[in-house]
Amino acid sequence: MTSVPRLAVRDLTVRFGSLVALDHVSLAVARGERRGIIGPNGAGKSTLFNAIAGEVAPSAGGVVLDGRDITRLPPHRRASLGMARTFQTTMLCPRLTVLENVILSLAALRPVRRQFLVPLGRYRGLRDEAQSLLGEVGLDGKAAWPVRMLGHGEQRQVEILLALAQRPAVLLLDEPTAGLAVEDAARVTAMLRERSRDATIVLIEHDMEFVFDVVERITVLHYGRIVAEGTPEEIRAHETVREIYLGATL
């Protein structure tokens, strides 16, 4: 208990009408830790995620980033404090080019975003930076394509690249390999391994194999409550978790 956790969720409760989606959930993620959050459908994973990202206002409790209470901050302020996220269903600007999407990610936290009247093309550095990021994931050849023309796997890569491009302190990943073919999933996993070394990661995932491979600790949610937390081995052996996932291979 020497250092402040990078990200802490304290006694978080979220109600939608009479439905309690999250019931006094607390967790602390250390600096540089990779945390997986699993649970069956309706366990409250996405709600927890959206509460951390600022899209859902909690009924009680709070979210703390680096010791600072961010419970009341809107999503864009959280991003400026070093939080980045991906969406479960790819959320890119479909009519903009791949390059423009990446530029938007890079420009988001820089003063250049308010520049009007000066053409975008004048900012060579920004463009080159985006281009080289795309090169690193092998998408530079498609930089000028409108995003909607990319395949599903490639869109997924761009989705994650947008989050990584900001070099976030905390990276929230919402089912990064959902719906991907095996080779695409492998590419995304490799990309995450290589490019997120310093980031603290919170990951929601249905694909058990993927979670056990990538994360150091796992939190298990069930009906809005935490039922278990521990290393992948501990979770694999956990009695209650086995019951919840009866039939699933752990």
Add this chain to the structure above:
Amino acid sequence: MTGRRALLVASAAAAAALAAAVPSLGLPQYYISLLTQTWIFGIAAMSLDLLVGFTGLVSFAQAAFFGTSAYMIAVLATQYHLVAFWPALGIALGTTAALAALFGLLALRGEGVTFIIITLALNEIVWGLAYQWVSVSGGDNGIAGFIRPPVFGLDLSGTAAFYRFTLAALLVCLALLAAIVRSPFGLVLRGVRDRPRRMAALGYAVQAFRYAAFVIAAVFTGVAGVLFAYYNEFVGPVNLSLDTAVQVLIMVILGGVGTLLGPLAGAAVVVFVSNALSNLTQRWELILGAIYVAILLFARDGLVGIGHRVMRVLGAAARGAGPAARPVMSPPPGGRGEP
């Protein structure tokens, strides 16, 4: 790429030169007046396109801004004897910007349809004010009794002189709007249009960008309002009516949303066709409506979309004829619909 760009600049310059020469071509004054109206409504349509096409906000409050600056010109001239062009323009646009700053706060509390309804209601309030605050606005009679002041020592009272003046204003507005659209700020607006949730997650204050676009668009629309007041040397409640708001929106949709130049073409079509039809028949609005519906049914991307399709067919024909096909380096040929 540079060759294409040079061609574009050259053809734009040629078009502007041709437009400037129109009054010397011996056309009847009637057509010069219609073109003047086209340039004025073109400014209004392009600035609405900044909202509709680039920011994803459909606003019905544009007539309020158009009319407010028009009324300001008339009120300043007739009641405060302020007739000098630049101070009057400054006050008119300042008032419009202030009104937009207030309206933006109210309208942006809603998204999507709610936003549209609020802008519609706000427009009705301003219209009602002009209609009923007779001591200031003249009510239904409007305000007459002011004339075009000279600008830079140029006498604008003649049709040709005023035509050139509005054309110059159009070109300045077009250049500024095109610069805004192509700037980093413009890219952010398009991102906000496509995926506001993603933009917020990236760190953009989505509402602040929408707000800025709303006020900027209002000020440009105000320029059109000022010109229209001087064009008619009269203002009336119709300038701020919902009819005007809808008409400008039709220009944008007809021309092609998100293209800037398309709405200018849309303005030309609406101005010319509505004038031609109203000379032919009493029921011209009915026919005009049918034409709009037909264009929207068969060319949802407007006149610019039709142009693109024609170019594509011509291009395909040219490619079929000659072996020197353009190397396909980036996107595959378009034609896929919006997602």
